Amino acid sequence: MTDSDNNSAHNVGFFITCLADLFRPQVGFAAVRLIEQCGCHVSVPQQSCCGQPAYNNGDDSKTRVLAKNLIDKFEQFDYMVAPSGSCAAMVKVHYPKLLKDDPNWSGRAQNLADRTYELSQFLVDVMRVKLPLKLKLKPAQFVDDKKITYHDSCSGLRELGIRSQPRKLLNQRAGISMDEMDNSEICCGFGGTFCVKYPEISTRLVDNKISGIDRIEADIVLGGDLGCLMNIAGRLTRCGKQTQVFHFAEWLLDEQPETGIAGTKPKT
Amino acid sequence: MKVLSQNFKSASKAALLNDDLRSALDRAEGGFVNTRKKAVAELRNFEDYRTYGQQVKDHTLKHLGYYLTQFENKVVKSGGHVHWAGNGEQANKIILDICSAANARKITKGKSMVSEEAATNKSLQDQGYEVIETDLGEYIIQLAGESPSHIIAPAVHKSKQNVTDLFHQHHSRLGFLEKVTEPEDIVNQARQVLRDHFCSADVGITGANFLVADTGSAVIVTNEGNGDLTASLPGVHIIIASIEKVIPDLVSLGGFLRLLGRSATGQIMSVYTTLFNGPKRKDDLDGPDQFHVVLLDNGRTEILKSKYQDILRCIRCGACLNHCPVYTNIGGHAYGWVYPGPIGSVLTPLLVGQTKAMHLPNACTLNGRCQTVCPVKIPLPSLLRQHRVDLVQMGAHSWAQKFGLWCWYSLASRPKWYNQITRILVAILARTATRGRFRWLPLARPWTATRDFPAPAQSTFQQLWKAQHRRKT
Known part of the structure; x- marks a missing residue:
């Protein structure tokens, strides 16, 4: 250690x-x-x-x-x-x-x-990390022409008040600028076991989320809760969309991640 | 009203497939959310009002007997009558007796969710009375033979075309032969039809948004003025209200009115806000000869003693419905009883029985948006979860669900096993996935029917961490 x-x-x-x-x-x-x-x-x-x-x-x-x-x-x-x-x-x-x-x-x-x-x-x-962060980040290589958006997961947003924090961090990553969905704060329909107990309603909610993603033509969706992200990613790939989904932490590394949740590859 | 909440699953599925319903809901809910946001932003200390609303309601509920008695005394003093009803049946019996003593035939009604709860219309119609709803939305659904799908916008699920057709079907025999398609013409036609009813009704029944204990006033808030015509023109005015509607005084009423309009429709104030204080006095030009208030308990006293007492703070603004991702996609009827959305999912099981309505508190993602907009800060997600706790304690869930939870728990409660077994599962899944996902997995149909299931990496984080850690030391 x-x-x-x-x-x-x-x-x-x-x-x-x-x-x-x-x-x-x-x-x-x-x-x-x-x-x-x-x-x-x-x-x-x-x-x-x-x-x-x-x-x-x-x-x-x-x-x-x-x-x-x-x-x-x-x-x-x-x-x-x-x-x-x-x-x-x-x-x-x-x-x-x-x-x-x-x-x-x-x-x-x-x-x-x-x-x-x-x-x-x-x-x-x-930690009140001094902004800009000393994260030894390399500038993002392939994000210049990518639209990146953020999904606010409900528990983090409403129970912990997390909204600005991940955005502040991501803004330190050279090359990343965020575009906001108009429904970034609306539930994606995951809801833990809700998504398998009421799959039809859950699917409608994730479709609404994807409509928001599509409205701004985002290439990449980031978020802070894997449940929501797996739900969004799984529906995106099922609908044949190439939008990639990642946890925001993956985008704060020196190297940019390539394969998104549910195996998606960057759009060429 | 018959309880159909046990059919929530099939009813919500059907609602999702109804495109008319979807476009009607999209339009309406989008409007409510935006207008509320704007109206709330304009009142700098709206959050203080929410706290005030919560505190005044909590105080009143704590001293409910005191305030109700004070209200009763004031009403009697002003020449009115107060009737106490334990349940809906008793309330309807009281109303029938009043109508019969007045030799009534025609009854106009203002919008009242409590009368829906008591099924007052049906009880009156069964006795041969003609009952006419006068709120435009209520009137529309009365013509359609439906129940309200929203607590303040009962016909929110209806499209303009639906209303055009309904009016044509019902009004042509009254001489309105042309189809009306423009909102203004639709409203005008309803106004003309209803005007005659207002003038010829023998009894007017309304609800009340608030009962002011200090003055004995019943406060009715509307945008159409139909409540005032229903209350003032017939010889008899009956108010039916549940007991938690009482508030201490006119000062607190001011606070609640600021909260109600903004939360409900995004209005600074509704168009008509009227305080009714007893029957016509000697020098009054108009007003009813008789003034009755029917106070309905219907389970409230029990709720007050329970873990759910916070729900009695509700002022029926409908903001939780408008902000609920589930309600705004399935509409109100799928909930299967009078009150839909988050408020209904807490209240319905308490009023009709938890097992009958067990889907309602479960069909929620616990996203918490309702709580953030509630004008009296009801912790709706906690109350919904409390229902789930009660349902588990009652053993109400299916064996499949209990077994699933037990399997997961057996693993999760033993971190060592959990680590070993998840390693194996993850390795198998990683090797059998194609392109990093599954289109199908055994036992996962509810997920995989509409979504791919993301495949795991080859190893778990804990496994990799342990391996790295071992190498380093």
């Missing part, structure tokens, strides 16, 4: 979150790199899920077990950071409510909640 030279460096427990862990590990490595560039030391304890699927389906007792597991693994760190608004919000907003009547856990839940952040929030609001 590479210990940071700085003794006062913050210890960050990195919560990869299920979907990034299983489907898009490069999001995790990009996120870790960004956090390390702020002078933090990053650890990844063995972990599973924050319990969001059980919580949103109303199964509080199962959620409590998972919440306690997670608190146990992460409370030792100065901060917990996750590359997902909904998973970070689960810990930050919902854990304290979930465990408020448990005298052994309510304090611990609140304590971790206070130190939990979504990635862009952590970089911009907590």
Whole structure:
């Protein structure tokens, strides 16, 4: 393990979150790199899920077990950071409510909640990285003629107030300028298990999202929550569209990512 | 009204396929959202008003008995009558008795969702009374034999063409032989037809947006003035209102009126705002001879004692509907009862039974947009989730759903197993995908019917991290 030279460096427990862990590990490595560039030391304890699927389906007792597991693994760190608004919000907003009547856990839940952040929030609001960021970024090579837009995931936007942070970061990436969709803040229809419980409604909502993407003729859609991004990407490819979808962290690396979620290649 | 919420799945699917409904909803909802945004931005301290609205409602609900009694005393003092109804049936019985004592035949009605809840029209019609809805939207859906699909815009699902055809079908026997197609002509025709009814009605029934305890006033807010004509012209005015409509005084009314118009239609104030205070007094030129207020509980007292009490703050502005991605795509009828959208998805299960309406709180992405626009800050997503908690505790879900959740949980609660098993799954999926995605996967049809399923990378992040970490040390 590479210990940071700085003794006062913050210890960050990195919560990869299920979907990034299983489907898009490069999001995790990009996120870790960004956090390390702020002078933090990053650890990844063995972990599973924050319990969001059980919580949103109303199964509080199962959620409590998972919440306690997670608190146990992460409370030792100065901060917990996750590359997902909904998973970070689960810990930050919902854990304290979930465990408020448990005298052994309510304090611990609140304590971790206070130190939990979504990635862009952590970089911009907590680390207050000086803008422009010292990210050692190479100028983007092939973005000059690409239209890039951002989808605001609901949990991050409304539960954590994340809107400007990822945009600020992306604006530091030379060559990236953002075009805004008129429906960037409207739900894409993912909604966790909602998308498989009510697939027809979910499909309509993601089609509405894609109409917004099409209206500005975006080539690339970025966002901060893999659930939404997989939903949007999966519908885009099914409709035969070439628009690529990425997690925003992938676009803050030195090298530009090539293959988007669901295997899309850059438009030629 | 018959509860059809259990058919939500099929009804919402059908609604999604209805192109007329879609274009009607697109037009209307887009308008509501934009006008609200503009009206809210113009009031610098709108957020303070929201907090005020929340606090005044919470205070009133905490002392509901006190304020209702005060309201009753004031109404009686001004010569009116107050009737208490435990449920819709009792409310209808009270109304029937009043109508029968007045030898009524024709009854005009202002818009009232509470009367929809009590199914008052049907009870009156069953007894042979002629009932005419006078709000234009309500009038349209009455002609169509439908129920409201929005709490403030009941005919929002109807296109102009629908209305042209309906009017032609029903008004030609009244001498209106030409089809009216322009909005102005449509409104004019409705006005002419309704004018006769206003003048010949024996009883007028309206709802109330607010009941002011301190003055005994019933406040009715409309844009068409139909509420005023319904209330003032017949000899008998009956107000039907649910008990949580009471607010302390005229000062608080000022706050709520600022919130209501802006949240509902994006108006600074609705066109007509009238305070009704009892029957005609000796020197009044007009007004009803009798003034009745029917206060309906219908489960509110129980809700007040429950985890759902915040929902009683609702002032029925409809902003949560207009901002709900699900409502704005399926319309109101799919919800299967009186109140649709986020407010309906919380309220309907409480009023008709949680298992009957179990789809409603589940058919929500918990995106939270409704909560951000609610003028009285009702935590709608939390209340929707609370229903889900109750449903799990009741064991209401299907075995397939319980089994699915159990499988996932068994894995997720054991991080070691989770890591091992997900590694294997990810490796298999990565090797079997074509071009980084799946068009089909076993058991994943709800997803793959309309969307490709993105394939995972060869290894999980935790697996790769561990390998790197091992190399470094």
